Amino acid sequence: MANNISCDAHDYFEIVCMRRSLIKVTSKDNKIYHGIATDIKLVEKQEYLQISDDIKTEQLLLSEVKTLEALGNTIAQHNFSITW
Numbered sequence: 001m002a003n004n005i006s007c008d009a010h011d012y013f014e015i016v017c018m019r020r021s022l023i024k025v026t027s028k029d030n031k032i033y034h035g036i037a038t039d040i041k042l043v044e045k046q047e048y049l050q051i052s053d054d055i056k057t058e059q060l061l062l063s064e065v066k067t068l069e070a071l072g073n074t075i076a077q078h079n080f081s082i083t084w
Contacts, residue, residue, distance in 0.1 A: 003046075003063035005084075012082055013040055013049055013062060016070055019078055025051065025060060026067040033058055 016023055016037035025033040035053035040062070042048075048059040069081040 003061075005047075005062050009065075009082075009084060010047075010062070012068055013037070013065075016068070017049075019070075019073070021070040021078060022072045023051065024067075024069040024071055025049065025065055027060060027064045028066045029064075030066075033060060 023037045033051050035051040038052045039050040047062045067083045
């Protein structure tokens with residue numbers, strides 16, 4: 001069964017992907033991911049945030065994200081932190 005997130009939360013993920021923002025994401029099990037938000041992928045009816053760095057691309061289930069931080073982006077207004 002798919003775990004749903006709020007529309008507001010989904011909007012934040014879409015924004016960081018659209019801007020190709022530098023992000024730091026903390027999962028509910030406290031694993032930390034750093035990189036550029038590149039896309040949201042649908043896999044077996046579940047949405048995953050795609051995060052890329054110079055070496056690899058990782059995917060994290062959106063419903064498993066505890067904190068999303070957009071950090072170090074050139075435009076100051078594009079930096080934020082939100083916790084669910």
